Amino acid sequence: MGTIQHTDIGFVTVLVQDDIGGLQVLHQNHWVDVPPTPASLVVNIGDFLQLLSNDKYISVEHRAISNKVGSRLSVASFFGESPWQSSKLYGPITELLSEENPPKYRSTTVKDHTSYLHNRGVDGTSALSRYKI
Numbered sequence: 001m002g003t004i005q006h007t008d009i010g011f012v013t014v015l016v017q018d019d020i021g022g023l024q025v026l027h028q029n030h031w032v033d034v035p036p037t038p039a040s041l042v043v044n045i046g047d048f049l050q051l052l053s054n055d056k057y058i059s060v061e062h063r064a065i066s067n068k069v070g071s072r073l074s075v076a077s078f079f080g081e082s083p084w085q086s087s088k089l090y091g092p093i094t095e096l097l098s099e100e101n102p103p104k105y106r107s108t109t110v111k112d113h114t115s116y117l118h119n120r121g122v123d124g125t126s127a128l129s130r131y132k133i
């Protein structure tokens with residue numbers, strides 16, 4: 001099974017992949033293969049870690065494509081807040097901010113961001129641009 005181009009919403013995603021491959025990240029406008037590495041995990045930064053870290057960590061656009069070699073199996077564990085319950089506001093972590101590193105985003109909730117993404121679909125622009133200061 002594959003996925004369309006997207007960023008992950010939460011904080012971190014941990015992926016266990018088989019040896020078929022198919023995961024790709026968008027780097028400088030080109031799709032780059034993430035080769036399967038035995039006994040390893042792939043850790044993806046999500047939108048909220050990018051927001052919290054004030055762009056120190058970037059939530060990468062990625063997709064999974066199926067190929068002719070065979071069916072692929074990938075197990076994803078998403079670490080984040082429940083999108084449906086919490087109204088907690090998240091913004092750049094205060095301790096990381098300074099005159100040289102002012103906040104780049106206003107605060108938002110996981111619930112708000114999730115429903116925005118579901119309504120917006122994929123349009124190739126950063127999902128976080130809506131909170132840019």
Ligand SMILES: O=C(O)CCC(=O)C(=O)O
Nearest residue numbers: 003008015023064074076
């Ligand atoms: O199938 C994969 O390897 C990636 C899955 C993924 O990106 C996701 O579930 O968010």
Ligand SMILES: [Fe+2]
Nearest residue numbers: 006007008062
């Ligand atoms: Fe993903």
